[in-house]
Amino acid sequence: MYRLLVLCCLLAAAQSARFLQKPMLDGRIVGGEEIDISEAPHQISLQRYSSHSCGGSLIKKNIVLTAAHCTSGASASSLKVRIGSSLYASGGVLVAVKKVTIHPKYNPSTIDYDFSILELDDYESKGLVSGNAKLPKAGQDVADGTLLRVTGWGNTQNSQESRSRLRGATVPKANQSKCNSSYSRYGGVTDRMICAGLEQGGKDACQGDSGGPLMEKNVLIGVVSWGYGCAVPNYPGVYSRVASVRDWIKTVSSV
Numbered sequence: 001m002y003r004l005l006v007l008c009c010l011l012a013a014a015q016s017a018r019f020l021q022k023p024m025l026d027g028r029i030v031g032g033e034e035i036d037i038s039e040a041p042h043q044i045s046l047q048r049y050s051s052h053s054c055g056g057s058l059i060k061k062n063i064v065l066t067a068a069h070c071t072s073g074a075s076a077s078s079l080k081v082r083i084g085s086s087l088y089a090s091g092g093v094l095v096a097v098k099k100v101t102i103h104p105k106y107n108p109s110t111i112d113y114d115f116s117i118l119e120l121d122d123y124e125s126k127g128l129v130s131g132n133a134k135l136p137k138a139g140q141d142v143a144d145g146t147l148l149r150v151t152g153w154g155n156t157q158n159s160q161e162s163r164s165r166l167r168g169a170t171v172p173k174a175n176q177s178k179c180n181s182s183y184s185r186y187g188g189v190t191d192r193m194i195c196a197g198l199e200q201g202g203k204d205a206c207q208g209d210s211g212g213p214l215m216e217k218n219v220l221i222g223v224v225s226w227g228y229g230c231a232v233p234n235y236p237g238v239y240s241r242v243a244s245v246r247d248w249i250k251t252v253s254s255v
Helices: 178-180 242-253
Strands: 043-048 051-060 063-066 079-083 093-102 116-120 148-154 169-173 194-197 215-216 219-226 235-239
Touching: 043 063, 051 079, 051 215, 051 219, 051 242, 063 242, 079 116, 093 219, 116 242, 148 219, 178 194, 194 219, 219 242, 235 242
Parallel strands: none
Antiparallel strands: 043 051, 043 079, 051 063, 063 116, 079 093, 093 116, 148 169, 148 215, 194 235, 215 219, 219 235
8 A cells, every 4th residue: 555654653664774664654533523524625535546545635726735655656547536525435526636746855765745736627616615725835834832633534543433524633733853852763854844743642643644634724734644653642743844845836836
């Protein structure tokens, strides 16, 4: 599977003689609650061969921002995007992908520059519950402790909580230095990454949420990327920092 997030750390291979391979998430919302698509109208389900694989965010009617690891090795013809539904398997509209553009500096070993832009076919949006996430300014930062919202259809770690409906969780922005220290044995985090999560764990993104949004109100702060396990104490989720590639997004998508 090409999806990155896993329930536990992948310790089998080393990035180098010094660092372990980064633990990959697949994204699930842990410790969250069901929400309606109207609460996150920018949220999309990225589907590969008709099966939900990742999340993503509309940043323009026909443009989606997701994670590079979600589209690496995938042809545009193998991908579709479901828009405007609280369910990943039905409702809304299913739209074909015309073009996939992965950030040219994306590194699958370090998970740096984990961004991908999808250009969609035209579709009828009249009456559809959808909207565009606002992008941050280039270099814009978020203060530690700021409450952020992560959403998706990933695994919940609870058999009584269905993953068929969209879920959301609120997590605080974590201190960058502390996050870097927590992940030091995996090479730490770069300036293209931002961390969010409770120190005691309990709320996080996990399987199936990769590529999905981390929002501050209506601003897209991060893209679900990687992390150790899901909702593990002292291991916040790691997200790709959207503000760090704002100029690239503008160049590729004109947004």
